[in-house]
Amino acid sequence: MLEVEGLEASYGSFRVLSGVTLEVRPGEIVALLGPNGAGKTTLIRCIAGLLRPRAGAMRWEGRPLGQAEAHTVVERGVAVVPEGRRLFGSMSVEENLALGAFAPRARRGEASRLEGVYAIFPVLRERRRQLVRALSGGQQQMVAIGRALMADPRLLVLDEPSLGLAPRLVESIFGLLREINRGGVSILLVEQNVHAALALAHRGYILEAGRVAAEGQGSVLLNDAHVRRAYLGPLAR
Ligand SMILES: Nc1ncnc2c1ncn2[C@@H]1O[C@H](COP(=O)(O)OP(=O)(O)OP(=O)(O)O)[C@@H](O)[C@H]1O
Ligand SMILES: [Mg+2]
Structure with missing residues (x-):
């Protein structure tokens, strides 16, 4: 449905994404995780048509997305909930x-x-x-x-919707995302709330320093030794 292949993006000479490949299949909830500065928002800005990638390809429903303007991306069925809400x-x-x-x-x-x-x-x-x-x-x-x-939209892209919300609210927002997904909308969810996001998502990707460091089913990623060390902290069992 959404295919991102070998995507590279920079701000001036500062390279942020170095060959990111990922996909969202019809009906899926996909989590995109990773530390501050990994390039998550930059990737979303590329998908949304707000930033031109340096290289690589993006396809949406089989057609190229790379040169699309932001309003065209929305018109074609991809809607973004931006970081910080922008209301x-x-x-x-x-x-x-x-x-x-x-x-x-x-x-x-x-x-x-x-x-x-x-x-x-x-x-x-x-x-x-x-x-x-x-x-x-x-x-x-x-x-x-x-x-x-x-x-x-047929794809809803959310950039850290849980930021600043109390745990109970995060739970209820995530529950509503599941409902929206059941209504037929695919979801790409950027999160730092690793546990909650992987519990909700069918699959996830870990972005580190502009590269995909790990990918897989939510339960598999949650049990990945590297992921546990890096994101779930010393208390992870
Ligand atoms: N407009 C910009 N101009 C220059 N550099 C930028 C700009 N926006 C982001 N960057 C840099 O690009 C890198 C990736 O930023 P990005 O916002 O994509 O990360 P992120 O994964 O969304 O992080 P966070 O979890 O903090 O939101 C960072 O090093 C950041 O400082
Ligand atoms: Mg961000």
Whole structure:
């Protein structure tokens, strides 16, 4: 569905990605893990059409993605929940959600999609007239995910949605991601919350210093000696 092959990306002369190959198959939840600065957000920016890769190929549903503009990527069915959410705090919940439906394809059926988002996140319906900045961190993350769903994506890409959320909230957000996935949306999930992400994902990739250091099924990665040492700490058993 999404295929990334030998991707290289740089900021100026500073190379960040050195030959990243990964894929998301239809119906999958794939976790992308790795330490700060590994290049996770950079990879997502390439997929989203916000950064041009230096080399390599990206294909989406069999067609090249490499030169696509950001709005074209959304139109083709890939929606991103960016790092740090990037919401408009002085606009209402519903106004922020509506911004996700800008693509012509998403415009059609916007009202029913909004109903769908409110069905997943009932609290957003209650708060729909409130300014986003008055919401809790967890509720804001729901708005960010809801806004991406308004684009009617077939692939939802999330960059550290659990950041700054209490463990119980992370659990509930991840539970909702599972529900969204069961509704037919594939998911690429960037996370530092290794345990929770691998428990949710069908498969995972570990990105280290711009390279894929390990990949496999969630349960396999969780038991990988290197992964346990590097990410789960001395208390991992
Ligand atoms: N706009 C930029 N200009 C120059 N260097 C950048 C820029 N954005 C990121 N970098 C550098 O690229 C490297 C990878 O950054 P990136 O944000 O992709 O990492 P990440 O894996 O998402 O990290 P984190 O877990 O902290 O979000 C880092 O060394 C970072 O300092
Ligand atoms: Mg990042």
